[in-house]
Amino acid sequence: MENSTIQKITDDLLPQKFGKQGKLWVAFLSILCVIGFIAYCRQVYKGLVVTSMRDYVSWGIYISNFVFFVAISLVGSLITAVLRLTNAEWSTPLTRIAEIIAVSAITFASIIIVVDMGRPDRFYNLFLHGRLQSPIIWDVIVITTYFFISLLLLYFPLLPDLQILLKYKEKTSKGLYKLYSFLGSFWKNTPEQEKISNRAINILSITIIPVAFSIHTVTSWLFATTYRPGWDSTNFGAYFISGAFLVGAGAVIVAMYVFRAHYNLEKYITDSHFDKMGKVLVLLALLYLYFNVNEFLVPAFKMKKSEEEHLMGLFTGEFAAVFWFAISTAMIIPILILVFKNGRKPFPAFIAGILVVIGSWFKRYLIVTPTLLHPFLPMHDVPANYKHYFPTWEEWAIAIGSLAGALLIITIFARIFPIIPIHETIIETEQHEKA
Amino acid sequence: MKKHSYLSIVVVLLSFIGLSVLAQATAKNDLQLSVSYFNSNNKIQYLVAHTKCKIDGKFQLVPNVEISFYISNDSSATNLLGKATTNEKGEAVLMIPPAAKSEWVKSSKQNFEVVSKASALYDETKANTPVSKAKLKIETSDDKKITVTVLEQKDTAWTIVKGVELKVAIKRLDGDLNVNETQTFTTDSTGTISAEFKRDSLPGDLNGNLTLIAKVEDNDTYGNLTVEKVVPWGSKIQYSTGFDRRTLFARRGHSPIWLELLAYSIILAVWIILIHLLGQIKKIKKLGEGVIVEMKH
Incomplete structure (x- = not known):
């Protein structure tokens, strides 16, 4: 392979300084994070009373956000592990995007749980007084484990790229150079090192799949092990996992489009990538739609009295607008867009990805809140506002701040590290040329 | 003239009906009062007065009626045993006080009388019960x-x-x-x-x-x-508590063994792998120390 080609790939994929747009984007996200932090400080100072959560709805948009983050984090295992193990080489440029989405999402999933607790000092009680029988403890364990696996899966493939970054000392700041040195100065590309690294990546790719399935199954069990209309379902594990893969894949398509457009990566994230990811997204949307039909049609067919209020609230009642919006935007419209070849072009696929992500957030809200408003045994003599839930500005600010925080991690990561693996791209280009 | 006579009759009748209604509105209910004597375990003697009243064709218990209890038929102050007020079951209970002993031992037969206090709703009512000790x-x-x-x-x-x-x-x-x-x-x-x-x-x-x-x-x-x-004719009670049993709903540290084995072995297996991989990073670091290799890229 010619040096000029290698040089071209390296130059194209090296992290670039923020331009005007990038700076504005970081400033915008930072402002949202600061507003969220101020709202959180108010919540810590005044207590959870600043939220709309009361005796009925004790899990509001914080937990919806948590479920959304956990769901989106599953993409790490889909793109990195499943596609790697199935030798889908086309996924190489997407692996790092998927992994950083997974790491940032799982980080904020953990943070939002502490926010939901009200008093942050209560977090250590989970470890001091947690019961092994409780799905909440299972969730704490699998989230921690998944976070470390995702971090390692991000780190190992980064090692060869760190060596390349260290080579371009003149293009990096002192601080970043120190960071690259700390993280990967020991990587010398020796066959032994490569062998160990490849083995580690394979081990991680295998390990992450059951852990990823566990993380979202356990999250679904937080609901399904509670006897309530809408949650009392044996379908929940599979229902959650299929939904998680869908939103994760949607997020990857959005990130692919943004990085491609912003960093001019058309040669690396090609139309073919959008086409393939579009097909994956259609498959996942159909799968999730199938589980949704199961989840709603079966109880609606029987329409047990206790479930009726909850289901009718979703279909035609208080939550109907949000419900049909979520079903349409997360599944039906993306399927209709992506099922056609032209719909799998970058821009339509990006729109479909955006719709999936937005629809999926509202879907998580619908899983959490309406059920809490319709318990089997309604409370008596509660204030009227207990029977409805609309988040306060503090809740919106914290939820939006956490989403902005996750985006900020991804943005800063892309500024510091190559968002497409340089070393792997060079190797694969070499292999293609030889073939 | 005839017309005036009819009018007078109608006025008189209406006045009579009106007075009757007024009279009914102010009439007091009939309180039914009774008293029972109890000798509990040959140690404690007490009296229970019961009050009830027929309202809308149904007997109803009458609470908050003050009852005076007397020994003998003579409801004079000297024979007063005490007073009690009926509860929501229409019952007023009075223990026969030690102060009544002199009267109590006078005869092997006694008579107890109860008198309800007159109120806006009920007239004073009396009842009695003769008792042979x-x-x-x-x-x-x-x-x-x-x-x-x-x-x-x-x-x-x-x-x-x-x-x-x-x-x-x-x-x-x-x-x-x-x-x-x-x-x-x-x-x-x-x-x-x-x-x-x-x-x-x-x-x-x-x-x-x-x-x-x-x-x-x-x-x-x-x-x-x-x-x-x-x-001692019963079987001895063996108190058993499920508090220390290992169940899914038990407290911390009392989870079922199968769950502990399953959970800890999974956690251990995964974390051993992760720790092993951290060790591999150290190994990669060691392999890279002192190696000077010309970079391919």
């Missing part, structure tokens, strides 16, 4: 036979009484359980009844003790009499 004696044998004797005070002596109906039971938490299938017994010529205890393996207290109770209820002559005796 009596008591029950309970004896048991090793072969779980129970003998109860009814004794009546005549002058200063206690004499047996025949033909008195009584129940023999075991005291339980929510009521009394008959000692066998026989609901009631009647004293024979010796003033006694015999009952066989047929409730084997009935849970008792920690020592297997049961409390037998013999009772005469609403007897016209003697009132209500009871006597109790503790017998």
